[in-house]
Amino acid sequence: MSGDRLARRRDSARSRELLLRAAVELFAEKGFDRSTVREIGERAGVDPALIARYFGGKTQLYIAALRAERGDTVRADLLDPEYLLELLERVDRRGPGPLLRAVVQPHADPEAQDAARATLYARLVEPLRERFAREGRDRPELRAEIVVAAFVGVLLGRRSGVFDGLARVGSDDLAALLRDTLAPDGDRPPPHRPE
């Protein structure tokens, strides 16, 4: 039983962890395509060949990074003011996770695509759907998807370098504005669509 020590010279668990952490960062910063295994290895301080050994390949590492990011699952939905602000600030600090990227860019690898889909639903769509259903709104799932997609658009747009104001505004400020525009406040009467 030598696996307990942390500062071992040769420690596969540690190498694995370093790779995973670097992968989360890089996939978040540059997306899956533009991140290279060599760069991940360099940031982790670990030989990139170990990616293949420990994860099986770049795609599997991506999926693992997706799962690792999910670790801090929160039992709240986007329309919860606290959660919204927290999410905004987290993205400010650590950048968007690999998950958010998947929302707007289809993956070539269907396996990665599906992992992203499952994670996204569990973390963001489903809580929102529940809220909408609870509030008795029509088509809760579709509404939840729309809000999530819109929200992700704003989050990513903020860092894309394309929007001047969006990049500069503070996260608390933005949170208020977002809830103002995105969130259908409960007190608004349900729109009667003629159909």
Place this chain on the structure above:
Amino acid sequence: MSGDRLARRRDSARSRELLLRAAVELFAEKGFDRSTVREIGERAGVDPALIARYFGGKTQLYIAALRAERGDTVRADLLDPEYLLELLERVDRRGPGPLLRAVVQPHADPEAQDAARATLYARLVEPLRERFAREGRDRPELRAEIVVAAFVGVLLGRRSGVFDGLARVGSDDLAALLRDTLAPDGDRPPPHRPE
């Protein structure tokens, strides 16, 4: 004066045009990174080496594609129901343009990045900003950016293969829902946030 004839066997203008059109399509379908000059040439039925000759390189071709897409500039903003629906249907038919991709993913090439920014502002942000300013809302530019980013999120999310319902819903249906959730209806009283 032989440039007038259209069906010439050798016609640089025609080759250029074919390349440009194929580039717009491919950049829209797969994004800048995943599109290769060889594939563009193949789709255009033109030798890819001509890309370098006529445009200077892949990046310059991308910028040209951006400009070409702008051709159908409309004098309307996203909150105009007709324009919204039209945009939705166009994306349905032809996919998101290369422009929309730039909203959520920064480009490696700063020149391309800036071209995307300028085009985006002229086509989408600025009209919305004008509307908001006309309506006397506070921070019209920031609001415009938020709405555009959110809208792009939905458009791209629709095709990312991550959202089930979003991918299936019809564009007219979606347009109604979008105006319902995204658009701050003028008649809605400004929400009084207790804080």
Place this chain on the structure above:
DNA sequence: GTCCTGTGTCATCATGTGTAGACATCACGC
């Protein structure tokens, strides 16, 4: 000590990429 398994390092391969240049072929003026 001597093996032996886990772990790390390195070189290399197969493939795809953008780009450049050499060469061929056409249109057109003379």
Place this chain on the structure above:
DNA sequence: GCGTGATGTCTACACATGATGACACAGGAC
């Protein structure tokens, strides 16, 4: 007919990428 510039075609290069396997070495079992 023939040269000349424009246009198109093809090959090759230099490079990056993901993957793989051979080898080196540590660290404990016996």
